[in-house]
Amino acid sequence: MDEVADKRKLDGDFTELYRTHLRDVYSYAYYRIGNHHDAEDITEQTFLQAYRHFERAQRESDGRPLRPWLIRIAHNLAANYYRDRSRRPQTRLEDAAVVSALHDTEELVEGRQELADVLEGVAKLPEDRREALIMRFSLGMDNKEIARALDRTEGATKVLIHRAIKQLEQGLKEDGDE
Amino acid sequence: MSELGDVEALLRSALTPVEPAEGLSDRLERGLSEITDAAAEELADTELSAMRDPRNWGRPVAAAVVGGSATGALVLVRARQRQKRRQAKGLRALEKGVQDVAAEMRRRLGS
Numbered sequence: 001m002d003e004v005a006d007k008r009k010l011d012g013d014f015t016e017l018y019r020t021h022l023r024d025v026y027s028y029a030y031y032r033i034g035n036h037h038d039a040e041d042i043t044e045q046t047f048l049q050a051y052r053h054f055e056r057a058q059r060e061s062d063g064r065p066l067r068p069w070l071i072r073i074a075h076n077l078a079a080n081y082y083r084d085r086s087r088r089p090q091t092r093l094e095d096a097a098v099v100s101a102l103h104d105t106e107e108l109v110e111g112r113q114e115l116a117d118v119l120e121g122v123a124k125l126p127e128d129r130r131e132a133l134i135m136r137f138s139l140g141m142d143n144k145e146i147a148r149a150l151d152r153t154e155g156a157t158k159v160l161i162h163r164a165i166k167q168l169e170q171g172l173k174e175d176g177d178e
Numbered sequence: 179m180s181e182l183g184d185v186e187a188l189l190r191s192a193l194t195p196v197e198p199a200e201g202l203s204d205r206l207e208r209g210l211s212e213i214t215d216a217a218a219e220e221l222a223d224t225e226l227s228a229m230r231d232p233r234n235w236g237r238p239v240a241a242a243v244v245g246g247s248a249t250g251a252l253v254l255v256r257a258r259q260r261q262k263r264r265q266a267k268g269l270r271a272l273e274k275g276v277q278d279v280a281a282e283m284r285r286r287l288g289s
Contacts (some may be wrong), residue, residue: 023198047210048213085226137186
């Protein structure tokens with residue numbers, strides 16, 4: 001009967017993981033890929049793969065959060081997506097949610113272009129920098145989590161994020177000067 | 179605020195988390211349901227094969243319990259409904275297998 005209890009707990013834990021991180025995985029996929037249709041496919045595949053390997057991942061996690069593991073699956077799937085289809089990331093302001101943080105009408109009109117520029121700048125960054133920014137600013141992951149997801153040290157992750165922001169800032173400045 | 183801070187604030191606004199459409203959850207639940215169905219059926223098939231060996235005859239109850247658990251706890255409504263249908267099929271097959279083995283034994287023992 002222990003086996004039954006273990007299986008029930010495992011399924012319950014997976015359900016919890018799914019409910020807690022569906023939005024994280026979807027947001028990551030959306031900002032990586034740039035369109036809802038393919039982001040849905042990546043999200044779906046991520047959870048199906050995660051379910052298959054959940055028992056081992058849970059065993060090996062040693063009590064650490066599983067979000068980095070989940071995002072790493074999505075990362076690999078997104079990498080395959082680009083490799084298989086030779087696509088470049090697209091990032092558009094096609095979704096109202098992107099500007100939902102801005103309420104004032106005047107600010108919205110001004111802010112829309114500014115945010116579009118930021119998203120375009122993020123899309124131009126090298127893949128690892130782009131990913132680190134998505135994990136930090138969309139998913140709110142800390143350096144430790146991002147390091148696990150990208151299989152880097154915390155120190156290297158901190159440097160990666162700093163350089164990504166600097167490069168983005170530089171790009172925005174150059175575009176503004178033109 | 180420093181320029182770096184400005185960019186960070188812009189990034190937070192630009193990369194607002196995006197809620198997935200409801201249709202995605204439905205598709206996902208269907209996919210998970212299919213996986214758990216397949217696992218339950220595989221388990222039932224494995225147990226049926228094992229029942230050919232008389233040393234394993236004490237196991238059908240355990241197999242039924244484990245097969246049941248493979249479909250039980252995932253709190254996804256559609257997955258549960260589909261799994262239950264498939265599980266019932268798997269258990270009926272298991273029951274029939276046990277009956278076949280028992281009949282075969284009775285025949286061999288000449289009873």
